[in-house]
Amino acid sequence: MNRRSIAALAAALAVTPLLLSAPHESAEAAEGHGGALPPSVRSSRVLGVDLGTVTIPELQARMDRGALTSSALTRAYLRRIEAVDPAIGAVLRTDPTALRQAAASDLRHRRGTTRGPLDGIPVLLKDNIGTRGLATTAGSLALAGKPPAEDAALVTRLRAAGAVVLGKTNMSEWANFRAARPTSGWSAVGGQTRNPYVLDRNPCGSSSGSAAALAASLAQVAVGTETDGSIVCPAGMNGVVGHKPSLGLVSGSGVVPISAEQDTAGPMARNVTDAALTFAVLSGTGPAGVSAHTGTEGLRGKRIGLWRLPSLGPEVDALMVRTAQRLRGAGAEVVEVALPYQERLAELEFPALLSEFHRDIDAYLETRDGPRDLAGLIRFNRAHPAERTCFAGQELFEQALAAPPVTDPAYRAMRAELTDLSRRSVDETMAAHGLDAIASPANPPAWTTDCARGDNDVIPSSTPAAVAGYPSLSVPAGRVGELPVGLLLMAGDRQDAALLSLGAAVERRLDAWRAPRYLRTAPGGGPVASG
Template sequence: MRRRLSTVLIAAATIAAFTPVANASENLDSATIPALQQQMAAGRLNAVRLTSAYLQRIRTVDRKVRAVLRVEPDAVAQAEASDARRKANALRGPLDGIPVLLKDNIDAGVTTVGSRALLDSRPAKDAELVRKLRAAGAVILGKTNLSEWANFRSAKATSGWSGVGGQTANPHVLDRNPCGSSSGSGAAVAASLAQVAIGTETNGSIVCPAGATGVVGLKPTLGTVSGEGVAPISHEQDTAGPMARHVVDAAITLNALRIKPAAADNGSLRGSRIGVWRKAGLDRDVDRVVNATVDRLRANGVTVVDVELPYLDQTGQHSLALLLSEFKHDLPAYLASRVGGPKTLEELIRFNTNDPVELSKFGQELFTQTLAAPPTTDPEYRRKRALVTDLSRRSIDETVAKHRLDAILAPTNSPAWKTEYGEGDAFVLGSGGPAAMSGYPNITVPAGAAGPLPIGVSLFAGRDTDARLLAYAADLERLQPARLTPRYLPTLPR
């Protein structure tokens, strides 16, 4: 019998009801963590072989994608230690021996946030979430590229570009954008360069790249995962979360990352009430995918209700101003925690101005606007932050209560746009704002495609409903398998 994903969240080590792949190096795209653990338990695979298989893909496939900034020199040694623990019957859990990539705004070894200004400085210690991954036995494989400074340097930035890593490509069609800011994490997982990756989100930066690259991405409830040691934008919205090819892998990874116990939720999509926020009329491929998803849900015993979310105009008009103040408050403490390198935003601005690469694609106007932003002690800032947080939570909570919903479903993304520089991303639609500004969980799963380009749908609900959303996402993944294996096309066919 297939186990519920909420059970995975509470006791991930008990999962074994998945079919193992025959050869890990040939089937990484379809392998799940439970399947890999079955193979290792049976002696048909070990952590060194698995890690080596991913390292080989990074050496070959990533030449096209440019998702990985660097690999850890001790990755194979970490895998050897996992194999020794298995031999001694001392495994640390279902992540033991599983290769994981980290977005390069998460402190572990060399950490640059994509900025050349930080190449000569180092974090003083690993981020708390990295310590949790190591304690769970994960193999820290390396670091992924990102939109520099998590897409908070320029209003006209192109997602997936950083001064350190250059441009990450969408592995499905290489001249298309992977969205951001967790661009490398999404692209790396889609291209099977690691079993899972960790991304971060302030407003859409996990779910958008996950949707654009056709993988699962979970933005947890704010406070579920420690933000200590993660380069900040806003302590009011920032969170790290897992990105994976399979919902079960995201659930297992979240279980290792979380700093508080999960509430059990054995919910199933069958018999549930789901509100659909269609965002219709913006993209006909998205409309088609959403309609097909709704039809599939109704055919499997789900009551579907169309909804619109209130208050979004009011929350959206203040969002950037709040983030500027919060970045101004949070960034100096992060820079101060590092050994060497710049310690102020003014120093970063001067470095970029004088560097031959940093301003070659777009500017740094968000940095300069931050200098003029009011402090977080300002009464008007406090009023606007309280208003935005309250209205964004009410937007979801009141919609759920009004229609007696278990969750809300919305399109995650329109098909990926062509990567170009000058005016920033050609963004058509996104649905991550309400969950991001409220601090509520949001998960995206592949749901369809426009030709070779994936389209995802998101599920979100109220605070601490992470386990329920994982369970629903697992059901949707089973009812509507839609994930595409990347084809690395140079451009779209005519």
């Protein structure tokens, strides 16, 4: 992918009126349905805009004509965090310099020297992304001491683009790579993040706080990270957009790792426009400013392969069938597909990640105060009972410590086979059917959060793109009862621009975003089946 393709995509999307013209259920509709927050608190309408539906280009247009300032927008989000976040536990800490950052953006707007579409836009960062002056813990007390001395490379890009770093979001501790049966959204540092749609349901992991915060309109955009599913599953389960970029397009420098072979940071937002604009900054492929151009591709003539995955439950499968019908109604050709090699990928991925985690976490810990290597981290957890208040185990740490080194020929053969089969699973399917993208469910309906049981999260849809290093994108598809389900789109290597453009067209057609109602439990009281 080159700079021109990303810039053209961002320019095309910049004036697309996504999600704003359709009527959406107001927060007030939750009254009488067990909502945990009063309507006045739930409502995301402030400053003459609905934070739940407004896009970055619309905010910039208001700032350009003096009808809005970054300071006012930042203050509105800070007040909303204070009022709403106690119910969901998505935001760990806010940046005490946020209003100072916003004031600097206001000055640039007055002088006509803005740095692009993210100038003055409040952004939340997952707590494994290094941020100078702010604790960066990956959810662990072991890293809760001195903050990093430097920003991660992606944070440097955000600051250079004028974005306001609003704060840090909770996450599944160590990005869900500690225990055999973890509970997504829980960390020793932040406790449990809850799903804003139904508060006793899980937000999925590990970018749980980023997704839940966006669902609750606590920032305009957020940044998550993924090794396999940790952007796209939380996005789907919290009814927002999540883009896992092609491997290598966003720098991982300064981000707490699992595996350099699969890890990537990526944008999360409430619409594809904002995700695309944020990706242009994170990847460094966007221009200094985004000029407004009209025109966005539609769905007519696009060929999409539907990987239904009925194992995620009959409700999700029925939603996928309805989704395919709606896409066909917009002129897309939707054909059913089955991706090959998935059983073998499932056999190989976890053992490979164990070896890679041992290598990469040792290298990272050398740069931070606290335990200096994985063995020291295991000792720390044994010595600190607060690390075991939700789930006690650290079986993955222990298995990684004993895993073969990445110099071992058996490991090298394993990773080579993983790369080959995962790429073939996508490439061969797309070529055989002449596809523009492959679609599948991003998630089941959210399961109830239960520390004793752990997650119910065997979700195979993210694995092919995650292991291959190919892009994937989750957009809201609809709901099962009160609980959102996302449509996952994936494509070939470096096809991020085309995938985002297609995702914008799918998003417009499905028009599935709805504000959360912060219900204490699902209507009827019983669990919603997740397959």
